[in-house]
Amino acid sequence: MELRTRVRLDVAYDGTDFSGWAAQPGQRTVAGVLTEAFALVLGADRATGLTVAGRTDAGVHATGQVCHVDLPTALWQQHTGTLLRRLARLLPTDVRVRALTEVPAAFDARFSATFRRYEYRVTDAPYGAEPLRRHEILAWPRPLDLAALNEAAAGLVGEHDFAAYCRRKEHATTVREVTRLDWRRDPDGVLVATVQADAFCQSMVRSLVGAMLVAGDGRRPVDWPGGLLDRRERASEVSVVAAHGLTLVEVGYPEDPAGYADRASRTRRLRITSSA
The missing domain is CATH 3.30.70.580 (Pseudouridine synthase I, catalytic domain, N-terminal subdomain)
Known part of the structure; x- marks a missing residue:
């Protein structure tokens, strides 16, 4: 062999x-x-x-x-x-x-993998995204409030059923643990959402961002995104924002290589148990 x-x-x-x-x-x-x-x-x-x-x-x-x-x-x-x-x-x-x-x-x-970390970039500049960065930044047509975005984000952290934010697949769970979700405004004015979880279901990150943005621009209350976690079906009123603002920035693994097999085994068991 x-x-x-x-x-x-x-x-x-x-x-x-x-x-x-x-x-x-x-x-x-x-x-x-x-x-x-x-x-x-x-x-x-x-x-x-x-x-x-x-x-x-x-x-x-x-x-x-x-x-x-x-x-x-x-x-x-x-x-x-x-x-x-x-x-x-x-x-x-x-x-x-x-x-x-x-x-x-x-x-x-x-x-x-122990986690995946994504960043989503948005500009609320009245002129839109800078031409050289148009492929990585979403242009948002309304002013965004950083404090409101972070308040909305706080209600989404933790282990929840994110069915309202996912495209459900047969025999697949929509339960995920979001360990980090916050926003910052960089010196150039671009807003960056950082979201980290053990794993994500399809369209989950872009749906979360879509819900937070309408809270950040004042069209929804800041507790609205978290309130949707009570749903057990996809929330039709949540917009999935464009893909080009999203970047996978890091994947985490056990520091000790001896933990690779155990982590893989536990992840597989979790997926099978949750999907049953």
Whole structure:
């Protein structure tokens, strides 16, 4: 049996021209582009088991995405010193593999993760987003109050059923634990929402932001976003804001590699139990 080595990839991409992460026939995706690049360097089907921490939607960006692949050990040892630069030459400029790291076989980019952290950028400047940043910042047509945004955010922190903010999938839970949700206004005036959770369901972050923005501009009370947590179905009055303002900035893992397998096992059990 051929020996294989698991390799962690730290990846960044501009999601503007991608149809999301997951490979789709006839669509340009981040997974598809990475798979093609590995095939050109190492040969077809030599890099297997590409697994990602967070399957971002079309238009969503990443500066801290993590995935893993399994490579034939002999090929990995042969190309360890040159693989990063070879991938850089082959990959399009809107996706970069920033690091390649050998990890234990127990590492699972998806299930070993302890948290995912996203940032969403909004400008309420009357002239809209700066032209050079229009692909990463949502232009909001009304003035936003930072204190109101943070008050609305506080009601969403903790473990809740976020059914009102998710696109429900069959046999999937909408219970999530949001461990951080807050807003800041940067020196350039751009408002940034930081949201961190153990995991997210589809469209959850953009739905949360959509609810907080209408509280931040005064059209809804600040306790309205948190009040929707009593719902057990998608709240039709919540707008899903545009994908281009959203960036995956960090994925967390156990500090001790010995914890990778235990974390993956507990995550799988949680998902199965919650979905039953």
